[in-house]
Amino acid sequence: MGGNPVFLHVVGSALVICRIAHPFRLHYDHVQTPLRMIGSVGTSLITAALGFMALWQGIHAI
Numbered sequence: 711m712g713g714n715p716v717f718l719h720v721v722g723s724a725l726v727i728c729r730i731a732h733p734f735r736l737h738y739d740h741v742q743t744p745l746r747m748i749g750s751v752g753t754s755l756i757t758a759a760l761g762f763m764a765l766w767q768g769i770h771a772i
Contacts, residue, residue, distance in 0.1 A: 713767075721759075721760065724752065724756060725753065725756045728750075728752030729749065732746055732749025
């Protein structure tokens with residue numbers, strides 16, 4: 711059980727970059743900006759993908 715440490719670091723780094731990109735260019739007059747969209751969608755996709763991977767590994771470990 712476990713995963714590839716390089717994969718974990720790459721995905722973790724991507725998650726941190728998405729979380730940092732999300733609040734950039736956040737203005738009260740122009741809410742939808744590319745960095746905010748990349749940050750929010752990237753965070754959601756990475757979180758969902760890692761959740762499914764955790765479930766998949768847990769099911770196969772039984």
